[in-house]
Amino acid sequence: MAFVIAAALTALPARADPTDELARLRQEAARMRQSLDDLDARIRALENGNPDLTRPLPNAAATNPPDKQAGSSLFLLRRNWSEIQPGTSEDRVDAVLGKPERVMRINGDLVWYYVYPGLGRGSVFFDGQGKVSSVQSPHLGWSW
Numbered sequence: 001m002a003f004v005i006a007a008a009l010t011a012l013p014a015r016a017d018p019t020d021e022l023a024r025l026r027q028e029a030a031r032m033r034q035s036l037d038d039l040d041a042r043i044r045a046l047e048n049g050n051p052d053l054t055r056p057l058p059n060a061a062a063t064n065p066p067d068k069q070a071g072s073s074l075f076l077l078r079r080n081w082s083e084i085q086p087g088t089s090e091d092r093v094d095a096v097l098g099k100p101e102r103v104m105r106i107n108g109d110l111v112w113y114y115v116y117p118g119l120g121r122g123s124v125f126f127d128g129q130g131k132v133s134s135v136q137s138p139h140l141g142w143s144w
Contacts (some may be wrong), residue, residue, distance in 0.1 A: 074140060077116070081137040084124060088132040093124055100124075109133065 021074040080096045093112065100112035110126040120138040 015075050030137075074119075077119075078140045081122065081140065084132060086134065088130050090126060090130045093132065097122075097124070114138070122124070 067127075067141075083096050084093055096139050099116060101115040102113040103114065104111045106125075109128075110130075112124045113125075114122045114124075116122070119140060122138040123136045124132055125134045
């Protein structure tokens with residue numbers, strides 16, 4: 001009987017280490033999540049009529065490492081948010097970030113809210129003259 005069990009066990013195919021398989025699946029999930037986030041950002045850019053978010057920067061590959069190249073929607077989103085500074089006009093914010101998800105007034109000041117699935121929310125506050133008074137960008141992984 002022991003011989004039959006031993007023969008059956010040796011006949012079973014060798015299985016991969018489950019920790020290796022789990023690590024591979026996690027890496028694949030992370031790649032798919034990043035791809036989905038990039039696609040969401042591109043779709044939002046197109047819906048907001050902002051083709052700049054989908055257009056690569058000139059010579060970006062020469063000045064940035066691959067994960068920060070202009071082909072990445074996340075890189076472009078970071079770049080665009082970094083352009084919004086106090087004093088920027090409403091028209092410029094609209095041109096750079098596109099139409100906001102929501103517009104509100106807080107204590108009489110205009111506030112534009114942007115939502116990026118998987119990244120979070122950002123807001124731009126304007127003063128009475130239509131100029132940016134403060135900015136809260138979404139968490140984009142790294143800052144300028």
